[in-house]
Amino acid sequence: MDKATIADVLEKIATLLELKGENPFKIRAYVNAARSLETWGGNIADLANEETLEKIPGIGKAIAAKIKELVETGSLKFFDELKAEFPADILELFSLPGLGAKKIKALHEKLQVSNIAQLHEACVAGRVAELPGFGKTTQEKICRAIDERQKYAGTFQLGQIAGEAERLQDDLRSHPDALHVCIAGSYRRRKEIVRDLDFIVATSAPAEISALFIQHPLVESIIAQGPTKSSVRLRSGIQCDLRVVTSAEYPFALNYFTGSKEHNIEVRSRALKRGWTLNEYRLGETPSDPKQTKTPKKIPPVREEADLYRALDLDYIPPELRENCGEFEAAATGKLPRLLEAENLRGTFHCHTTASDGRNSLEEMAAAAQELGLQYLGIADHSRSSIQARGLDEARLRVQLAMIRKLNESFENFRLFAGVECDILRDGSLDFPDAVLAELDYVVASVHSAFTLSEAEMTKRVIRALQNPHVAMLAHPTGRLLLKRDRYAIDIPAVIEAAAETGTWIEINAAPKRLDLDWRWWPLAKEKGVKCVINPDAHGVERLQELWFGVGVARKGWLTRADVVNCLPLGKIQDALEEKRRANGVVE
DNA sequence: GCCGTTTTCGGCCCGACTGTTTTCAGTCG
Numbered sequence: 001m002d003k004a005t006i007a008d009v010l011e012k013i014a015t016l017l018e019l020k021g022e023n024p025f026k027i028r029a030y031v032n033a034a035r036s037l038e039t040w041g042g043n044i045a046d047l048a049n050e051e052t053l054e055k056i057p058g059i060g061k062a063i064a065a066k067i068k069e070l071v072e073t074g075s076l077k078f079f080d081e082l083k084a085e086f087p088a089d090i091l092e093l094f095s096l097p098g099l100g101a102k103k104i105k106a107l108h109e110k111l112q113v114s115n116i117a118q119l120h121e122a123c124v125a126g127r128v129a130e131l132p133g134f135g136k137t138t139q140e141k142i143c144r145a146i147d148e149r150q151k152y153a154g155t156f157q158l159g160q161i162a163g164e165a166e167r168l169q170d171d172l173r174s175h176p177d178a179l180h181v182c183i184a185g186s187y188r189r190r191k192e193i194v195r196d197l198d199f200i201v202a203t204s205a206p207a208e209i210s211a212l213f214i215q216h217p218l219v220e221s222i223i224a225q226g227p228t229k230s231s232v233r234l235r236s237g238i239q240c241d242l243r244v245v246t247s248a249e250y251p252f253a254l255n256y257f258t259g260s261k262e263h264n265i266e267v268r269s270r271a272l273k274r275g276w277t278l279n280e281y282r283l284g285e286t287p288s289d290p291k292q293t294k295t296p297k298k299i300p301p302v303r304e305e306a307d308l309y310r311a312l313d314l315d316y317i318p319p320e321l322r323e324n325c326g327e328f329e330a331a332a333t334g335k336l337p338r339l340l341e342a343e344n345l346r347g348t349f350h351c352h353t354t355a356s357d358g359r360n361s362l363e364e365m366a367a368a369a370q371e372l373g374l375q376y377l378g379i380a381d382h383s384r385s386s387i388q389a390r391g392l393d394e395a396r397l398r399v400q401l402a403m404i405r406k407l408n409e410s411f412e413n414f415r416l417f418a419g420v421e422c423d424i425l426r427d428g429s430l431d432f433p434d435a436v437l438a439e440l441d442y443v444v445a446s447v448h449s450a451f452t453l454s455e456a457e458m459t460k461r462v463i464r465a466l467q468n469p470h471v472a473m474l475a476h477p478t479g480r481l482l483l484k485r486d487r488y489a490i491d492i493p494a495v496i497e498a499a500a501e502t503g504t505w506i507e508i509n510a511a512p513k514r515l516d517l518d519w520r521w522w523p524l525a526k527e528k529g530v531k532c533v534i535n536p537d538a539h540g541v542e543r544l545q546e547l548w549f550g551v552g553v554a555r556k557g558w559l560t561r562a563d564v565v566n567c568l569p570l571g572k573i574q575d576a577l578e579e580k581r582r583a584n585g586v587v588e
Numbered sequence: 589g590c591c592g593t594t595t596t597c598g599g600c601c602c603g604a605c606t607g608t609t610t611t612c613a614g615t616c617g
Contacts (some may be wrong), residue, residue, distance in 0.1 A: 023589085024600090025590085025600055026589050026590090028591055028600070029589035029600090030589075032589090033589085033590085034589080036602070057590090057591095058589095058590070058591095059589095060590050060591080061589090061590090061591065062590085063589070079611090097615085097616085098606090098614090098615070098616090099614095099615085100614060100615050100616085101605095101614090101615095102613080102615085103615085126600090131617065132608090133607090133608070133613075133614085134607090134608085135607065135608060136606085137606085137607060138606090138608085141606095141607095164598085169594095196617090198617085206611090215615085224604090224605060224606070225605095226604070226605060226606095227589085228604075229603095229604055229605070243604095247594090256617095257617085259616080259617085261601095264601080268601055269601090272601095273593090277601090278601090279601080279602065279603070279604070280602085333589090343589060404602085443612070459594055471596070506607085
């Protein structure tokens with residue numbers, strides 16, 4: 001039983017208690033406990049220890065006992081009894097926008113609706129509109145939501161919507177009345193999955209900005225429209241909200257809507273401790289409380305976000321770190337890292353060409369990398385076992401190697417490195433013999449087959465590959481495809497440990513569908529001394545730009561320039577590439 | 589149900605929009 005499963009049970013308990021009409025603060029306690037558990041970095045084995053559990057913020061005696069029961073017995077009596085009070089699939093109704101616990105309760109009690117199919121029937125028959133508190137409009141809205149549910153699954157990879165987001169932002173910025181424009185929310189925090197986009201605009205002409213927004217050519221439909229807030233759906237299907245504020249309100253709105261929710265709660269609570277109240281518009285004095293003995297601190301002027309953090313005795317916290325995963329402690333003690341910037345990258349290593357399944361030639365990839373300002377580019381086409389990707393055999397690999405050596409003679413201040421993305425076979429051996437790997441500048445190892453091994457087998461398989469002195473880096477360590485395919489079972493802390501011991505780099509695969517290794521693991525990897533390499537896994541020249549998404553992941557993982565090897569300049573990267581082989585005595 | 593540099597009791601973030609009513613409840617972020 002893992003953290004995510006337990007957190008999911010706690011969430012479901014909260015939802016079911018809501019349906020029962022329980023005390024809202026009790027409900028929130030379960031939600032908070034679930035959130036807290038998700039971000040907690042401790043040992044899974046400790047989940048059966050009540051004392052350790054109670055040290056996790058938001059988890060007290062009652063919930064700790066429930067988690068313990070769940071871990072030890074695999075089930076929870078309280079949860080089972082609660083579930084038995086409602087139809088099995090009632091929770092799916094919560095996925096429809098506009099429906100919350102109160103409405104679902106009414107639908108269930110008055111119309112015996114207990115799933116989406118029955119709700120659809122009731123709407124078509126016109127019975128929903130007759131309920132008190134409901135009406136024709138609500139009924140139509142529910143019908144529409146059910147229809148759109150298939151089309152808009154509701155979640156998007158960051159890379160799927162970045163183009164639309166940036167275009168809309170550019171167009172808002174070019175309006176003469178827009179003083180400041182920013183996309184806040186999970187987009188600004190560079191979460192790998194986003195549900196919506198939140199635009200914040202400072203302006204003295206709110207009506208003009210709102211009009212530009214809802215009439216924008218990217219807008220497919222208008223969801224809501226008011227003087228300060230509008231919501232639309234863009235062509236991609238993503239919901240997009242606009243908030244218009246004054247210049248004075250802007251830093252507060254930007255901060256509030258950037259989140260995360262957990263981060264905001266802590267920001268607000270720090271304001272409260274200083275006798276202030278913080279909302280999305282201003283920092284103000286708490287209305288005088290007769291019991292209040294101390295006079296609150298004077299409120300300093302806040303003109304930008306950094307001023308707000310300074311007022312709360314914190315260093316400026318970059319948006320990517322705002323997940324309430326330790327950023328407050330670090331910001332209060334001057335220990336926030338100076339995060340990696342996109343401009344720090346000097347090259348990258350995992351790219352494909354037409355030799356395997358890429359769409360551009362060696363020359364074209366090299367030219368595109370130089371245009372991006374990179375000093376070097378590593379070519380790593382697939383190895384022979386990746387039949388589906390036209391993987392290279394030894395002969396074709398040697399032809400490519402010769403071409404790269406020749407091309408390098410034509411470059412000034414730029415270099416191609418000759419590598420291979422070598423399959424890690426089922427037993428952990430590599431797809432080429434060491435003698436072949438030794439001819440290359442470097443080797444990227446990755447899993448492309450037998451995804452269904454047990455966690456123990458998969459972990460052993462990958463660790464064996466890391467122990468090969470020619471393997472410089474491990475690519476996409478979990479094999480996940482976001483919103484499409486789950487990661488395979490693998491013990492990531494064990495892999496990190498092995499990477500540290502063998503001096504193997506771990507990749508952040510920057511392709512938006514992967515973003516693997518996930519940002520949540522990087523603080524651990526960094527602590528163990530594992531170096532990161534950010535690779536686009538580009539199968540075409542335009543995909544080199546996706547390095548930008550990888551930088552976002554690295555920043556979310558608290559990584560600095562020193563943690564990411566491809567920040568090294570051309571003069572130093574070759575040494576770094578050879579280090580592992582040297583340490584193992586396979587090169588001079 | 590959780591929590592405490594005011595507190596072991598009495599708080600718990602709070603504002604905008606929609607739809608249904610006629611002053612507000614429900615939902616959302």
